Amino acid sequence: MAVITAEGISKRYIIDHKRGKGSASIKDAVTEQLSKLFGGKGTPGSDHERIEHEDFWALRDVSFSIEQGDRIGIVGHNGAGKSTLLKILSRITEPTHGRISIRGRVASLLEVGTGFHPELTGRENIFLNGAILGMTRDEIKRQFDEIVAFGGIEKFLDTPVKRYSSGMYVRLGFAIAAHLDPEIMIIDEVLAVGDAEFQKKCLGKMRDVASNGRTILFVSHNMTAVSALCNRTLYFERGQLIEQGETNQVIASYLSKVSKTRMVREWATPDDAPGNNLVRVKKIEILPEFVDDQTYIDVRTPFRIRFEYWNLMDQANLNLSLHLNSMTGEVIFNVGTQSQSFGKGLISGECVVPGHFLNDGTYNVSMMIVKDTVTPLYNLEEGLIFDVADYRDGVAWYGKWPGYVRPQLKFHAEMMEENILND
Template structure:
């Protein structure tokens, strides 16, 4: 049974632009207000200003349906229309065109502090939110202790929520939304504000909610969390629903489309290539060894870094030095080839980076050509920039894995002696 049906949903906003000869500085704006107070006249350049209106479609012709018990992921760039869709579904804003059919009570957690009255305490806001959801005071009381325990705000329960941190806001907001028995639970990226332990608890709670037959819509940039939680996913781009279907397929498509970099840079002749009178770069390339029909690099993917360059010297002892760098500039590792004697010509080098080594993130490969193991001839500081996507299997935690590397090393525990604490 469909609990949500969206038919040709569009949402338009009007953006105003001031046009004219005058400056739009704070000084001019203040001067204009003073003129209005004393003589009611506009300045000459203010007379020339006019307002232009621009239509901005945050959503355009969106159609989908959600079955009872579905766990729907919603992915896309910032500004793709995800949050606007949730506001339309939550009836915070009306669509410009189209219709939404909803069966069941909705609880939403869209922004930090949404649905809270800042002057009321945590306790009072729990009852306020329950009342907004149409629950009786007795129904709220039955869930009250579980809400306080899950949110971890018992110490601040009688403190006005305006004094809460953003993390406390989110913990309480999620606890209320998840425990007050909504048929449909809508969660935005706001969960990213919480710490790793809270994320783990929240994802577990959403699984429990779904197991009881209730429906979840979950917006997140954390693709691993979406894959772990959601059975179906909607992919939005510039307000349009680009793709919908089974989560792993849609996420793979989304990740392949958002890749901003080519995995090769190449020059055809030494004259146009970077370098100097001694050496010139012909090519730097990343060659992924995809498995299971992958179309993007993730933490499991081995890849080779291949480098080709022209040696313009008659004879020289040369070696390559490869640097893998983070986007903030830290060198994660440096590996070099053996020094060998080369005559003039085209030289290549290749390094295999194993799977399950780099963490997810964005990296920069740089390469240095070295003479006699000590003298750098040319340093290609920005060779290639590439992304490594996350992947987890059999792990219940989906916060950011710390560090730049994520190796799979042999690491085990064992029982040494039982019941020693009971003696």
């Protein structure tokens, strides 16, 4: 039986580019008045006025059906329309076009603090959220102790939630959503705020909820968590539903497309290429060494980072410096080639990154061309962005693996002496 049906869902937002009255500068105000006096660009019906409003379609003609007990993963880049869809399903916003049909009580956790009244205590917000879900006071009381224990907020139960940290907000919000017996549970990427132990608890609880025949919709960038939890997955891109089906197949398609679109940047001639009158970048490329039918980089995959650049000087001692950065700006490592004497022409460099070295995540490669080992000639700060997907074999825990590197080092344990505690 279908519990959620979406038929041709579209959502349009109107972006207003016009400054508000309070934000206009004196220059803007004078220009506007002169335009009105002399019939300039600010007159009604002018091109200037028409471009002040822009339509943005967050979703375009999305249709799908979800059966009772389905565990649905929703994947895609930021801005793909995932969160907009969840807001429509949660009745927070209405679609511009199309129709949504939902059978069952829905509990949503879309962002930190969703559904909380900041002036009320944790205790009061538990009862408030239960009432919003249509539960009686006795029903809420039966689950109350489990909610408090799962959220780990015993000491702060009678503290206004406006004083909670983001982690406490999420723990309480998830505990309420999971324990107040919803037929449909909607969880956004908000779980990433929690620590690894809490993520493990949440995934375990969602598996328990799903095993009781309830329906789950789960948005996450953690593909391992989606694979472990969800039997079906929806893949969104630029507001459109690109693919839906069995989870592993859809995730492989999604990651493959991500890799193919980000693996190389190339410029045809020095005139078009980034650089200066000394050096120009021709190409920066990721060359993975895939095994079998794999089509995307995961934590096991070795790959090469290859650079090509034009040297426009007659003779110079040059070396390449490679930075691998996290998306938050931390430098994961910095390596350089030896300095060599080069004349005019095309020069290449290549760095080999072994498998089982980087953790899953999104990384940015930057390159610097250096003269005489000390003088930077050109720095390509955002050379290439690529993703490393997670992979785990024989591990039952699917929380976020901490750190930027994830090497396989020799590390073992052994029994030194048996039964010493029984003596």
